[in-house]
Amino acid sequence: MKKISFSLFLFFLCLLCVNLPVWAEETKAEQNTFTLEVANNLINLQADKTSFKEILNALEKKTGIKVKIFDGVDDRKVTLNIKTLPVYAVHTLLEKMELQNFAVVYDNKIDSKAIYILSVGQNIRDIVKDDTNVILLPNQIDVHVAQLVAEEYLPKYYPEEWVYFHTLIFYDLYNQPAAYAFIFRKPDSEITTWQELGSSMKMARSERDKLTEQIRKLEKSVSISPEQLNKLSKLKRIIRIHNKSLYKWNSFATLITGTTEISSLELSHYKGLPPVFVKKVDMQRNLNNEYEDKNLKLEKIIFFDPFDIRYEVLMNFETTYLMDSGTNKLEKISTIKGRIDQAKLRDIRRRNLMKPKEREWYDQGIQNRYRKNISKWEEFKEKL
Numbered sequence: 001m002k003k004i005s006f007s008l009f010l011f012f013l014c015l016l017c018v019n020l021p022v023w024a025e026e027t028k029a030e031q032n033t034f035t036l037e038v039a040n041n042l043i044n045l046q047a048d049k050t051s052f053k054e055i056l057n058a059l060e061k062k063t064g065i066k067v068k069i070f071d072g073v074d075d076r077k078v079t080l081n082i083k084t085l086p087v088y089a090v091h092t093l094l095e096k097m098e099l100q101n102f103a104v105v106y107d108n109k110i111d112s113k114a115i116y117i118l119s120v121g122q123n124i125r126d127i128v129k130d131d132t133n134v135i136l137l138p139n140q141i142d143v144h145v146a147q148l149v150a151e152e153y154l155p156k157y158y159p160e161e162w163v164y165f166h167t168l169i170f171y172d173l174y175n176q177p178a179a180y181a182f183i184f185r186k187p188d189s190e191i192t193t194w195q196e197l198g199s200s201m202k203m204a205r206s207e208r209d210k211l212t213e214q215i216r217k218l219e220k221s222v223s224i225s226p227e228q229l230n231k232l233s234k235l236k237r238i239i240r241i242h243n244k245s246l247y248k249w250n251s252f253a254t255l256i257t258g259t260t261e262i263s264s265l266e267l268s269h270y271k272g273l274p275p276v277f278v279k280k281v282d283m284q285r286n287l288n289n290e291y292e293d294k295n296l297k298l299e300k301i302i303f304f305d306p307f308d309i310r311y312e313v314l315m316n317f318e319t320t321y322l323m324d325s326g327t328n329k330l331e332k333i334s335t336i337k338g339r340i341d342q343a344k345l346r347d348i349r350r351r352n353l354m355k356p357k358e359r360e361w362y363d364q365g366i367q368n369r370y371r372k373n374i375s376k377w378e379e380f381k382e383k384l
Helices: 002-030 052-063 087-096 143-157 194-219 226-245 280-290 333-352 356-383
Strands: 033-039 042-051 066-069 077-086 102-106 112-117 163-171 177-185 252-257 266-271 297-305 308-315 318-324 330-332
Touching: 033 052, 042 052, 042 087, 052 066, 052 077, 052 087, 077 087, 077 333, 087 102, 143 163, 143 177, 143 252, 143 266, 143 356, 163 194, 177 297, 194 226, 194 280, 280 297, 280 308, 297 318, 318 333, 330 333
Parallel strands: 066 112, 163 297
Antiparallel strands: 033 042, 042 077, 102 112, 163 177, 177 252, 252 266, 297 308, 308 318, 318 330
């Protein structure tokens, strides 16, 4: 009997040894893996089915940002690939985690201070209402509320009757809406739909390109007669007229608004269509001609300020460059982010060098401006 029992023991032991590698692989597969690096105020994170609470705990240790996770918040596994994200933009990381309710509280230096992961139904404003030294990550303004602003503000600048036509959304470097561009038309405009506008602009470009080809042939001539010189001058003048006609200054107007409750309601306004939109076809053509072997494609519009608006350039399914709509020059996104980070650090250092009273006035000025904008936006929310 003992021999049989011992034989059975050996048999089961062999089965265990045979299946051990499989169990080991399964255990390894179930283990959460992630790497988190924070250097020069930049976050690099790779996570594969990892507890978001575990990631935030590690983030707290590496950045000094306090993390408060309230009772009732269930843990969940996340898969992330974050590269060179500035610490001050940590809210982008939380958005990619697809958390239901969170808030980032900032101090007056606009440097991340604390992360709150809230349970469903909690309101961050109730939690920090007694702390006058913090600034909450601003709420996004609904595009329909911003449209009310545009409809009210535009006639103040151009006292005519205007009909809403179309909205373009401009983004920041972290894929968040940075500005809304509202396009209006005159009631008697021949163009009444987005499709008709596209057809009209396509026709105008086609005529312009034909004239451009005629100019090119004339300029290549070995000798140009006075009649040809006169024709050349006329063609160039007609081309300038065609280029101007693309902007539709006589029948359209644009007003650009902010997108968050602390942003200014109106950022810019002008007659005609947004130049960044009008130039897109020619910009794409320039890309194709100069980098014909790279298959580059213009994507989202990136807004820094009313005088600096660019396009994302997609290359091999990745956005690596931005193209300036004014100069057509390409610049690496990493270079631009580095320049922005340095500017923010200079602002922080400048504030730190202020005398206590000056710093207090400076901080109060920012707070007052934010509160004023919040109040103005609230007025339009109530009208919706």
